[in-house]
Amino acid sequence: MSDLPEGLQSFVTGAGWGDAAIEPIPGDASFRRYFRLRRDNGDTAMLMHAPPPEEDPQPFLHVAHWLSDNGMRAPAIFAEDAAQGWVLTEDFGNDRMREWVDAAPQSETAAYETAIDALVALHQKPAGPFAPYDMATYRREAALLTEWYAPAQSLEVDEAGYAAAWEQALAPMIERQGPGVTVLRDYHAENIMLLGDPLAGAPQGLIDFQDALVGHRAYDLVSLLQDARRDVSEELEAAMLARYAQKAGSDDEFLADYARLGAQRNAKIVGIFTRLYMRDGKPRYLSMIPRVWAAMERDLAHPALAPVAEWFAANIPDELRKSGGGTIA
Structure with a gap:
């Protein structure tokens, strides 16, 4: 060759x-x-x-x-x-979780249960020797929405107010985050390899983890259960959050932090997918934005996101929000 x-x-x-x-x-x-x-x-x-x-x-x-x-x-x-x-x-083979469960829906619950259990095991270990997922990183990621999505929609938005809203919404979570756990950051159905049939209890392999940080244990749950690349029903999301809570513990504050990180991650992804099109000429990600936007709107409805929700209400027109972010051309 x-x-x-x-x-x-x-x-x-x-x-x-x-x-x-x-x-x-x-x-x-x-x-x-x-x-x-x-x-x-x-x-x-x-x-x-x-x-x-x-x-x-x-x-x-x-x-x-x-x-x-x-x-x-x-x-x-x-x-x-x-x-x-x-x-x-x-070599973990070719069986990604995404394609497997799409082709065999009866295995979906078992596959997600195994993925949840892997996070439980990871979170029981001391955090790895990685950089912290700190406020500056959260804000920089969320800012991808105002940097790329807003100009793509010809929107003049209050960028300073956006940063301040995230600071206010995330500050209580940051206080609870320490000492933190290892966060893989892209833990979703396209980065989980199935090493056999989920219904037979087969193990799963991890890939695409090179950007790991030390952060909040809800982050990879959001990545898995509010997947940008495939539909995860709200029923399955709730069932898997309950499984995690039963095995690792959670409370109302944890669920509030899950919503905070859901909104933050989804805002970041909207910005990234817009950038992939506008800068890199990769249009295939645009079709995923409505799914991401819908999850972000659910997260913004949580009272913990009130400052950010108020910013969206003032800066993003209703017709764009109700259409899943609108069309980017």
């Missing part, structure tokens, strides 16, 4: 996989590439190329090693050369 990155063959040979067939895997990233290595005996492995200076595999390796050392199901690392951007890992 003439289009293989330079240094690939020497790396896989040094890792003991020099005799494997190399299968490129299509991806959306501009610099990061993935390959499946397949031996004649059926063994497989995943090869990631994240070449510096555009990419840096070190955060992925840092989190992967910590997760594995703490009993979580991250892919095993077979070989690594971070300086050249090479990482060889265990």
